[in-house]
Amino acid sequence: MAAKMYVLDPPSSASSESDLEESQPEFSEVFPDIELDAGRGGNLFNSPTSPTNIPHYPRPPSTGSQKSPRSRRQRTTSLNQVTPAAESIIRTPQRAIYTAGRPPWYNSVGQKVEPFVIGICGGSASGKTTVAQKIIESLGVPWVTLLSMDSFYKVLNEKQHDTADRNEYNFDHPDAFDFDLLLTTLQKLKQGRKVEVPIYNFVTHSREARTKTMYGANVIIFEGILTFHHPKVTEMLDMKVFVDTDADVRLARRLKRDINQRGRDLEGVLKQYINMVQPSFNHYIAPLMSHADIIVPRGGENEVAIQLIVQHVQSQLQLRGLKLREELAQAFASNKQPRPDSIKLLPTTPQIRGLHTFIRNKETSRDEFIFYSKRLIRLVIEYTLSLMSFVDKTVDTPQGVVYHGKKTATNKICGVSILRAGETMEQSVCDVCKDIRIGKILIQTNLQSGEPELYYLRLPKDIKDYKVILMDATVATGAAAMMAIRVLLDHDVLETNILIVSLLMAESGVQSIAYAFPKVQIVTTAIDPEINDKFYVLPGIGNFGDRYFGTEPSVS
């Protein structure tokens, strides 16, 4: 399935422009197009509808200019985006759901697998962005981050602004760029972490107030006129591509683009080109060609060169590729390990076994299934709270007598549900933690690869300061739970501050999580011994989400 390029405004899948006036400042989202219902976290799924049974409404192809009802304008700003697969957008009257997600970017021991970084360098209007778009289209991987060097133009002072307005400021000199910011941004992206990328406005020669939130991906493309200028940046590139297009073609394209899109006039473009763009190209940019692994003459129309690049990237991705679930399923299957202390199993009382008997019974009606699941959820959530640190608190009773009590050491507790099944646990956590904030992570299984993929996330912006109760109804191989934990760690949540909470876990899943993330507490009401070749827990409860939301496939 080919990933298609969509330039959205608000932007495409994994990047979001965080606009100070317009966005909700308390939450950051990966897919801002998804509209959540009002409330603490919003309800992504109006049960019983699941994303898999909502019809697909592919988005019509974009022309490349960013358009939304919020701000319709021509592209005057730097281009940074992460691409979703086009066919994989579900549109309902209320919301859009992206159904192509990011495959695991970590291995079976929880360590990150670095993305493949392609650097594209070349003169202005040589076709760098076009080449990048074509690579993305052909790559067929669902999650690619495209970072543009334009975002890192320095902020100008008043005098420099006047110079720029007279077309006399040299934007083609290395000094025009903030290489420090560029370096840290690229480093963070390469580590899979969240970054805020400036949005550059070519009309005003300035950064916009809003930024774009971007995440590392399996492939990162970084393009710009001086991509290979800084040795530390060049070091980070796994593949260096130079787009070599004739100067007259570049000038012709630039004239058209700058007049149509960047608010310039003919005279100004020519003046800037002759005095700065051309000399800087000859002096700084053209010599960078010697760093390139591949030179692409003529740019985007050179299909052969683009296919060669794509084949190389695909083979590199395959080398790093993961059969994560399979690996996890086998990791601890034959190798019986003692359970680590981080695993907190509720005492297996007759009451707990009784509740399990209801929800494991295939004859249990949906109504009863929901009722008894809710009871069990409440117990596991209360138990989770009992694992928090408590401090002494003394109060006066209405009788004027002192009571020496306790209170939780922190009020900064946040719930994060792994959609869809984890959402069933939200109400319970809201019932026991007053005013708790709820985040959401949508992870689904890719039906072709069998691997979990990250589709959407919405987390409180300051989540790093919180203890996080991460909720999923069941854990089998642990692949999805590990993905969610990885997301939290990438948002700087401390491993010691994460508790993964489930009704039922498989022994090997528990072991995998505990081994990969030893400081994460794992809380559950039962641990089953096996998983089958479809990665279902045995004896298990079947598909919890399907039974709870009533979306079980009908048996004819």
Ligand SMILES: Nc1ncnc2c1ncn2[C@@H]1O[C@H](COP(=O)(O)OP(=O)(O)O)[C@@H](O)[C@H]1O
């Ligand atoms: N092969 C091509 N044929 C015609 N126009 C092109 C071609 N490649 C790029 N362009 C146009 O030239 C301009 C600059 O291309 P772009 O890919 O944005 O270059 P860069 O990123 O190097 O500045 C854009 O307006 C684009 O539409």
Ligand SMILES: Nc1ccn([C@@H]2O[C@H](COP(=O)(O)O)[C@@H](O)[C@H]2O)c(=O)n1
């Ligand atoms: N305020 C600015 C900033 C940059 N430029 C020109 O943009 C060119 C780089 O962008 P490409 O998309 O062409 O790679 C560069 O050559 C600068 O001269 C500008 O005109 N105004």
